[in-house]
Amino acid sequence: MIPAIYLEAFVLTLGILLLLVEAFSGKEDKTPLAWMGIAGLGVVFILTFFTANDPTSQAEAAYWGFYQADFKALFFKRFALLTTIVVLIMAIEYKGVVQKYIFGSKPQAGLGEFYALPILTCAGLMWMASAVDFIMIFVSLELVTISFYILVAYMRRNTRSLEAGVKYLILSALSTGFFVYGITWVFGVTGHTNLGQIAAALPHLRAARGALMFGFMLVLVGLGFKIAAAPFQLWVPDVYQGAPTPVTAFLSVGSKAAGFIVLMRVLEVFLSVPWMVRKVTTVIVALAALSLLYGNLAAMPQLNLKRLMAYSSIAHAGYLLIAVACIGEGGGAELAISFYLAGYLLMTLLTFLVMIVVANHSEGDDIHHFNGLSKRSPYLAFGMLVAMASLAGIPLTVGFFGKFLVFYVAYERGQFLLIGLGVITVAAGFYYYLKVVQAMYWREASDKTPIRMAPLTKGTIAALAFCIFLFGVYPAPIMRALEPPPPDTPRMAAR
């Protein structure tokens, strides 16, 4: 058993090592760096299963109360590692495009950092999963965000990528400002930055309730930006479309998951105070409703798949927020959120992976570039079909089980407004996800050349598709990873 804190240390070391190797190696081909990264992260992923997760002994005493390695934290660390591994696989497949927009002295100049930076981001995501102190949350959030500043604008001769970079930089900095400002208000009222201590202080709070609320709302704004919830979604479509596709995938999965885990940890504290519950819930219901409507409706007319995925990301933030609005006693909502995110990881990464391969062979990633894919590559078409079916929420896929859990907790907590909106927007979702299926199967391709891909990519697509079905039918492994089953009494019964 190794302490959980080593995991981040390994990942960070790996990232720095790769940067060093990159700097000192004269080798032309940078792809081995990505291979090393994938292998290293794979080893750390395996190590997470041999980690001591004993929240009681580690939470308070160790690391100045900054760090907690409970089941949820470990789950999201694995989540970050898996995402990064797939993102690196995508990056290998995508290197041609990146090279096109970077003219260095050597053909592969600049590619090394493209493989190393995601690993540093991964370390940030992993720290965020364990952070239980506002300072720690802020620092790890910044580690993630700053690496994203670079990654989003990575293709520096591509105006779209630059535009995306500038937009992301400005709006992200603004939201970080809100976040820090909110922290100072909370600190000012309670005198603590540690979530546990804040929770202990809140029940005795008599004065300055308004100030606390104000601070919390500012924190919520900052997090709303990270999870791409409406009305903080303005940056999403342009940044998603402009960024290199692997980075888009990373943003939509990693950044969102990190936002949600912090949101869960923060809400756990603030919802423990009775007088805040109603107000906070109302705000979150409003965010959820807006995200559902905006994301789903705006996705419908999209013609570019990356842009469509951007709006779909907003829509999924909406579904996740339905569950967030139901956080309370029982813990069913947190299970739903984590499960939904796990499913979202699988299906979104699968979509982007297929998209990269297809875009490499079609000079673009508009939906019409997928026309007749069922003929050009039945394999890719089927992979995309699985991803789209799961995103739309068709049963026996992991996406459906996530939606099922979300609706389950919403029904239990009586959030009927959100349920109604959810059902209507799910139908809208069927339209725009199946639009891709329509292009692949109904339409004829203009370009009939068959598509070839690397064996690793092929294997990853198969693995992701398989997991989508596996966890859609047999969700137990994910649920066990989140919370071990109690010895004998059924969990539902215990509530």
Place this chain on the structure above:
Amino acid sequence: MLINILIFCPIVAAIAGLLGAPARRTALLASLINLAVALVAVCSYDKGGPAFQFVYEHGILPEWRLSYLVGADGLSLLMILLTAIVTFSAVWVSPPVERLEKQFYACLLFISAGAMGAFASIDLFFFYAFHELALIPTFLLIGIWGSGDRHAAAWKITIYLALGSFVLLLGLIGLYQGVPAALRTFDIRGLQELAASGKIHPASANTIYLLLLVGFGILISLFPFHTWAPRAYAAAPAPAAMLHAGVLKKFGLYGLLRVALPLLPNAARHWTHLLLILLIGNIIYTGLVAISQKRLDMMLGYSSVMHMGYIFLGIATLNTLGLNGAAFLMFAHGLSIAALFAVAGQLRKRTETLAFEDLGGLAKPMPFLGFVFGLAAFASIGLPGFANFASEILVFFGAFKSHLGGGWHFFGFRLATVLALWGVVLSAVYMLRAYRAVFMGEVPSRWNNLPDLKFSLRWPISLLIATLLFAGFFPRVFLAFLAPSVKAATFRETL
């Protein structure tokens, strides 16, 4: 074990076909195996034994009491038999497919597997999930291989059914949460026991039933939600229309009989009047619309919507006669509409039009098609000798004598029965007019040399007709194992 073969044989065959096995032969073989297995199951079903037999269980989430739990009682056996027969003939009559042949047969097989799974599931979650397995295949079947206005029809059916199924999902979640937390289970048998001992919360029962009625109703094309059906069936390739109208649509009715009535009998009574009004809409309004159709395929689509009204009438009666009639009529209607769509598909292949004004006198060049169409039309009208007659008689007797509570109820049922009987006249009008327009009168010279049905293709249609006749002459063979199950499933002291 038998049941698992029924569900997984089509899936395995579909995957084998996609991977390169000869698609048509594999599909035929799988559906033949399924037909044989279904017959074995029917013959070896022990009428004196427990309600559900051939039970197989595999735990999925023990703490939710969710498991892959399949088995069959008399009602599900009848539906399984229907699925097996219709699948077999649908695969057999499939015309040669030029484009994406593998995918075509895979789609058919997936629809069949989904229907089998839904009818055989005793677990509420899988009952729901299996049905949705058919959603994407239907979308693809209509969109790729359909005719006429296929794209619009495919979109409409898919989004409509997706919406309906999410409404249904809410109803099922409500049902699951309607019992105290410690007793919650997805096992339909367990839920029945809970319902019998009055554990299902009466306050929420009416809402849940309404959700179920609307959700199932959309899937069945209940009156105001029926507009997806005729266009979709008209545009779908014949085998898809056979499977969807013949088998898949029965899922909703089966769900009402299996889930809604037995678990929420008082709520069922509460909404009887609403159901009566809607079903009269199905019979009279849709019947009149069917009369005004100018094309055979649209007319068949409307006729299939209309006949759902009779089944609803049987369900609304809540008495033995009516419910048995409804269940038996599901079987009979499935066979007759499948035969009609099969003939219509063959006609379309030869003439490439189904507009009445272009056709006429086709019984002369194609005596066999004319003969079987006539038989199927007679069956559909409900002439004695066919299963439809036997079952409609049961429904009408059941409805006429239904007098829940007396007074207005009594009057309502009398009125509904009388109107429904007029519906028989309506269906005679449109069916006979269609027969005259297509098969009687002058043969347009260009149709003079149309070939009749190939000898090998006569078998599947004959199989459907023969089963209809057999069940019409010997309804007791089927009612013997159907009646005890219907009674056990739906008759509690509360009724």
